Amino acid sequence: MQTKKLSLFPLVFALAAGGLAPGSAAFAAPQKPAAAKKAAVEGPAPLQGQTAVAGGAPALAAKAWLLMDFDSGEVLASANPDEALPPASLTKMMTSYLVEQALRTGKLKKDELVTTSQNAWCRGSSTESCMYLPLNGQATVIDILRGIIIQSGNDASKAIAEHMAGSEENFAKLMNAEAQRLGMKNTHFVNATGLPDPAHKASARDLAILARAIIRDSSEYYPLYSEREFTYNKIKQGNRNALLYTDPTVDGLKTGHTEAAGYCLVTSSKRNGMRLISVILNTSSAQARADQSRTLLNWGFANFEKATPIPANTAVGTAKVKFGKAETVAAGLAGPWTVTVPRGQKVDTAVQLRPDVEAPVTKGAVIGKVVASSNGKPLAEAPLVAQADVERAGFFLRAWQAVSGMFGK
Structure with a gap:
């Protein structure tokens, strides 16, 4: 097994270019009954999505799909976004995210060695994705991370789970705790790989939330998601995300496939300063998900x-200040603010300032918010902060302000 040489690069590139059909011999699998094979080829019926765009969203043949704006987290279009479905190897985004955050905080080191247990070891099987870690051998954390992201290694995922939490079961508890912290409301992890389990589920919305967290919080490691191949143990394997080979604006994230989950893909693309995240769950083939x-x-x-x-740096309102040397303070944005809207649609704003601002006020303190809307639908909001310090008034001035307030000044 250790001298086996594999390369998925030609396969993936041909798939991306449309040169291989889903029924090609390269995708050969154990024979299924004719009815089952027909259902697998046909896949789900086209699913129309919800969107604010007047012309509507495209209908996609998937059980669920979603498009999210990275900057705001706003869902731009979706169909069946909250149904908990089998996520297959999209699960490994949470595994890699936990590894990345542990590296970022110093709980793990890049050159730290991880041992492959009997449980984690891939036994030379061609029925699952493997990094091909040697039994009882050791690999560095950074190689393990590449094996998870690029090669989708089940062995790498299990090995790091055991290394970080003592067992894959304990690691799943960490995964679920992080999912809850991120606001993933329709997700439950049972393992670190995405191998089938009736209780192992995630929704399209939750997977987009996770992808957004990876891009936002793992900037040092996010470039790994766009790497097209990785060689370990003299075995070269290509990234299964076909869009990495055909669209230079795509830089991640992860593919997944099991019989129950169908073919899945979470993708991120950045064009002209705008980044979008797409999630496609349960399509009929690798070509279809791409x-x-x-x-x-x-x-x-x-x-x-x-x-x-x-x-x-624009003042958008003036907040009244109680018991301050100044009676008001200007409110403005803390920094640049953009929203994503249907092309040509007007954006309206509404300023809401706190009525209970009391001195002392520190420059930069949140004293309200501004809400952006379009066609009466809220799009996003941003905090408004004090543009200057306001010192607290002395005793006699505060007393005078209190008395004046009683008489409606």
Whole structure:
């Protein structure tokens, strides 16, 4: 097993270019009854999504799908976004995220060695994704991370789970705790790999939330998600995300496939300063998940644009201040603020200032918020902060202000 040489690069590239059909011999699998094979080829019926775009969203042949704006976290279009479905190897995004955060905080070191147990070891099987770690051998954490992200290694995922938590079961508890912290409301993890289990589920919305967290919190390690191949133990394997080979704006994230989950893909693309995240769950083939992700991303970039509701460093209101040397303080944005809206749509803003601002006030303190809306639908909101310090008044001035307030001044 240790001298086996594999390369998925030609396979993935041909798939991305449309040169291999889903029924190609390269995808050969144990024979199924004719009815089952027909259902697998046909896949789910096209599913129409919800969106604010007047012309509607595309209909995609998947059990669930979603398009999210990275900057705001706003869902731009979706279909069946909250149903808990088998996520297959999309699970490994949480595994890699926990590894990345442990590296970021110093709980793990890049060159720290991880041992492959009997439980984690892939036994030379071609029925699952493997990094091909040697039994009882050791690999560095950073190689393990590459094995998870690029090669989708079940052995790498199990090995790091045992290394970090003592067992895969304990690691799943860490995964669920992190999912809860991130606001993933329809997700439950049982293992670190995504191998089938009736209780192991995630929704399209939750997986987009997780992808957004990876891009936001793991900037040092996010480039790994765009690497096209990785060689370990003299075995070269290609990234299964076909869009990495055909679209230079795509830089992640993860593929997944089991019989129960179908073919799944979470993708991120950045064009002209706008980043979108797409999630496609349960399509009929590797080609279908790539094609549908490409369709959804192209539609998103064609139908949405960035808007700046209020320029940075601009005062948008004046808040009254109780018991201060100044009676008011200007309110403005803490920094640049953009929202993503359907192209050509007007953005309205509404300022809401706190009525109970009391001195002392520190410059930068939150004293309200501004809400952006379009066609009466709220889009996003941003905090408004004090643009200056306001010192607390002395005793006699505070007393005078209190008395004046009683008489309605």
